[in-house]
C-alpha cells in the first residue's frame with residue numbers, strides 16, 4: 384500500500400471542511416495544524432445567525448460582478464482562514480501551518496493559483512502562523528512562507544487580486 388503524504392492528508396481534511404461552506408460562488412476550507420495536531424478548522428460562511436449566500440439564493444459578489452481578489456468587504460462570509468483563526472488561541476497557532484483548499488461552487492473545480500485575501504493575510508501574520516499550504520489539485524500544492532507576506536508587503540503597492 385502507498386501511504387498518503389502528510390501534506391495531502393491535511394489538505395484532504397481541509398477539503399472535507401470546505402464541503403460545509405455556504406457561498407454559491409467559491410468555498411474554502413482551512414485547518415490549522417501545529418506539531419501534527421489539528422488545532423482548528425474553518426470554512427466560508429456568514430457570521431453566526433446571519434443569512435448565508437446559500438440561504439439568500441445569491442452571492443452578492445457574483446451578482447455585482449466583483450472580480451476575484453477585490454472588494455472583500457462586500458463578501459458576506461467570514462473567510463475560512465479567519466474562522467479557523469478566531470476559533471483558536473494564539474499560543475496554539477504560533478509556528479503552525481494553515482492548510483487551505485478552495486473550490487468553485489458551480490463547477491466543483493479547485494480554485495487554481497489561489498491565495499489568501501489581503502484581510503486574511505493580515506490575520507495569518509498576527510496569528511503567528513509560519514506557513515500556508517494551498518492545494519492546486521489532488522496532489523499538488525503551494526507552500527507559502529508567511530515571512531514573505533511580511534517582507535514583500537503587497538499592501539504598500541496597492542496590489543489587487545492574485
Ligand SMILES: [Zn+2]
Nearest residue numbers: 406407436442
Ligand atoms: Zn458568496
Ligand SMILES: [Zn+2]
Nearest residue numbers: 462499500503
Ligand atoms: Zn480572506
